[in-house]
Every structure is written in C-alpha cells, then in structure tokens.
Amino acid sequence: MTQAYRIFVWTSTKIFFSSILYKVMKIFISLIFTLSVFVPNQFLRAAPISTSPKQLAPKLLTPPPLSVVTPKKLIYTPINQGPYFDLPITYNSKVKKWVSFYQKNGRRDFKRWLERSSRYIPKILPVLESKGLPKDLVYLAMIESGFSPHAVSSAEAVGYWQFIKPTANRYGLTTDWWLDERRDIIKSTIAAATYLNDLYKMFDSWYLAVAAYNTGEGRIKKLIQRHNSTNYWTLAKKRDFPQETEQYIPKLIAAMLIAKAPKLYGFRDLNPQQQISYEFFTAPGGTDLENLSLYIGIDKETLNRMNPEIIKGFIPQYVSSHKIRIPKGALAKAKRFASSGLVLSN
Incomplete structure (x- = not known):
C-alpha cells in the first residue's frame, strides 16, 4: 500500500505541475507575440523585410484573422486583440521616430486624423477591396491629407489622395x-486605387509602389537602375534618394501601427466623427448650393461639406446637370427646388 500510495502521489504531482507549466508557457508565448508587434525596443528589433511579396512569407508578420466578430461601426482594433496587417511591416529606428513624433509633437494632428477616419475609412475600404488591393493602403490617405478634401500641398497636390493635376x-x-474631383472621396479613391495597382504591377513591391506614388514612377525606375537594387531600404540609404520619400514608408508604417491600436499608443478619449447619411440628386445647371440648402432646410456649410468637389458653390448654367449629395430624405424637396424657377442663372 505504501509503495502504491507513493506512486500515486508522484504521478499526480507530475500531472499537476505539467499542467501548470503548460499554462505558464502559453501565457509567455502570447506575451512575447504581443511585445514583438507593439513595443519593439532595443531588446526586440525587427529586421527589415523584403518588399517583394514573393519573399514576404518567412518574415511578414501576419497574425490570423480575428475570431471575435466586432460591430461594423467599430473602426479600431480592440486593445485585447492583435491587429491584422496586409502590407509588410518593418520596425526600425525610422519607424520608431515617427511613432514617437505622432505621440508627442504631432499628437494633436494625428488625434484629429483618427477621429476623421471613422467617417472616411468605411467609404475607402470597399473601393480598395473591389480592386483586390491591401486594405492598409487606406492609411496612405491618412498621411497624405489627414482625410481632408481641402488639403493642398506646396506642389499643388489636392484632396484626400493628394493628386497633382496631370496625374489626376x-x-x-x-x-x-x-x-x-480630387476632393470627391469616391472618385478620387477609385483613381488612387487604379494608380496604386498600376504601380504595384510595375515594381512588384508595395514599398516601391508607395514610394513611387510619393515621388513618381520615373524617379524610382531610375534609382533602381542606377543602384541595381529593388529593395526599398537599400535604395533609401542612397544619397540621391529623395528625402521626403525616405521618410514616407516609415511614416506610413507608424500611422498603421497606431491607427490599429490607438489606446496602446496613448490615444484615448477619441471622439470619432459620425458618417453623414446622404442620397444623390441630379442637380440642373445653374444650381446654387446655398439656395438649395435654404429650400431643403439645412445649413449651407453642411451641403458644402457633403460636396467639397464643387469649389465655387454652384453648378454653371452651361452644364446640363451634375450629381450631388444631399441629406437622406431630402430628395423630394430637392426635386421641387429644381422645378421651382429658383435655380440661379449665371
């Protein structure tokens, strides 16, 4: 009996501690994964990865899709779930610098971008999906314009995606x-998605495609030929590489990291902007948005904000018609306005 009792105690103890060890190891592995994604520092450095999709598999960090179904209105990844990236992620000193900038000196602007994103990301994502493009390209619009239709650069690039006139x-x-139409969220996104798709076909690398979006495909082609390299990080170290473009990819990656888990990076108490419900109205030439807004009973700022592409506030009389956005439920009134004789002559 004594020997059997000893064997029982020894076996039970072994099973108990094996179970405890398994749970500890599971927690430890989960912790290491979380640290490797969100808080890399001098102890956790991610080596730069190839920008060619054909070589991404061994190094690209792509956590499995979330098993928890989140509400459609939720635009941020819950803080207790690992975000999913469909663009390559590299964490280095340049990315770290931009993360720090957005958390400190650039905090005010980035907070505003995050709050705007709830209004515009749901409009942009379906376009990217329809083109078969990575969803993370939505953050290009964030760093280009802060999701503002009124953004204008020193090079006279305009709108959400910062197109110059020739490219537009x-x-x-x-x-x-x-x-x-660079200020039209849907039309400009379709144009940007088509352009980015063309650039990816040209370079077979999202880092290079995005770099070309910033500085032009001709310039990137010349740099590739001159330095005999298709690695973005290698090219970015060259003296003749454009300084703005050198910072462009790190800036994008930093924006992606923060936007997908804002609380983790200190962005709390956000006030997401609500989406505006609208329907389309085919307005006749000569329509003045201010007169229309008075007739249908909304303030002119709201109607102008819904139609930022109409930069003069009216549709010229020589234009037969133009499709505009009006608040949902106002279509009947807008039609009565069109036939009322109140349309502006210009």
Whole structure:
C-alpha cells in the first residue's frame, strides 16, 4: 500500500505541475507575440523585410484573422486583440521616430486624423477591396491629407489622395475652374486605387509602389537602375534618394501601427466623427448650393461639406446637370427646388 500510495502521489504531482507549466508557457508565448508587434525596443528589433511579396512569407508578420466578430461601426482594433496587417511591416529606428513624433509633437494632428477616419475609412475600404488591393493602403490617405478634401500641398497636390493635376487627369478626374474631383472621396479613391495597382504591377513591391506614388514612377525606375537594387531600404540609404520619400514608408508604417491600436499608443478619449447619411440628386445647371440648402432646410456649410468637389458653390448654367449629395430624405424637396424657377442663372 505504501509503495502504491507513493506512486500515486508522484504521478499526480507530475500531472499537476505539467499542467501548470503548460499554462505558464502559453501565457509567455502570447506575451512575447504581443511585445514583438507593439513595443519593439532595443531588446526586440525587427529586421527589415523584403518588399517583394514573393519573399514576404518567412518574415511578414501576419497574425490570423480575428475570431471575435466586432460591430461594423467599430473602426479600431480592440486593445485585447492583435491587429491584422496586409502590407509588410518593418520596425526600425525610422519607424520608431515617427511613432514617437505622432505621440508627442504631432499628437494633436494625428488625434484629429483618427477621429476623421471613422467617417472616411468605411467609404475607402470597399473601393480598395473591389480592386483586390491591401486594405492598409487606406492609411496612405491618412498621411497624405489627414482625410481632408481641402488639403493642398506646396506642389499643388489636392484632396484626400493628394493628386497633382496631370496625374489626376490621367486617371479620369476632372479638375475644372468650378469642379475638382480630387476632393470627391469616391472618385478620387477609385483613381488612387487604379494608380496604386498600376504601380504595384510595375515594381512588384508595395514599398516601391508607395514610394513611387510619393515621388513618381520615373524617379524610382531610375534609382533602381542606377543602384541595381529593388529593395526599398537599400535604395533609401542612397544619397540621391529623395528625402521626403525616405521618410514616407516609415511614416506610413507608424500611422498603421497606431491607427490599429490607438489606446496602446496613448490615444484615448477619441471622439470619432459620425458618417453623414446622404442620397444623390441630379442637380440642373445653374444650381446654387446655398439656395438649395435654404429650400431643403439645412445649413449651407453642411451641403458644402457633403460636396467639397464643387469649389465655387454652384453648378454653371452651361452644364446640363451634375450629381450631388444631399441629406437622406431630402430628395423630394430637392426635386421641387429644381422645378421651382429658383435655380440661379449665371
């Protein structure tokens, strides 16, 4: 009996401690994964990865899709779940610098971008998905314009995706004296998605495609030929590499990291902007947005904000018609306005 009792105690103890060890190891592995994604420091350095999708598999950090179904209105990844990235992630000193900048000196602007994103990301993502592009490209619009249709650069790039006129026209956007479709969220996103898709086909690398979006495909082609390299990080170290483009990819990665887990990086108490419900109305030439807003009973700022592409506030009389956005439920009133004789002559 004594020997059997000893064997029982020894076996039970072994099973108990094996179970405890398994749980401890499971927690430890989970902790290491979380640290490797969110808080890399001098002890956790991620080596730069290849920008070619064909070589990403061994190094690209792509956690499995979330098993928890989140509400559609939720635009941020819950803090207790690992975010999913479909663009390559590299964490180095340049990315770390931009993360720090957004947390400190650039905090005010980045907070505003995060709050705007709830209004615009749901409009951009379906376009990217329809083109078969990575969803994370949505953060290009964030660092380009802060999701503002009124953003204008020193190079006269305009709108959400910061198109210059020649590129905008090449991809089907109208840039007229009264109409600038670079400020139209859907039309400009379709143009940007088409352009980015063309760039990816050209370079077979998202880092290089995005770099070319910033500085032009011709310049990136010349740099590749001159230095005989298709690695973005290698090219970025060269003296003749554009300084702005050298910071562009790190800036994008930093924005992605923070935007997917803002609380983890200290962005709490956000006030996400609500989406505006609208329907389309085919307005006749001569329509003045201020007169229309008074007729349908909304303030002119709201109607202008819904149609930022109409830069003069009216549709010229020589234009037969133009489709605009009006608040949902106002279509009947807008139609009565069109036939009332109140349309502006200009």
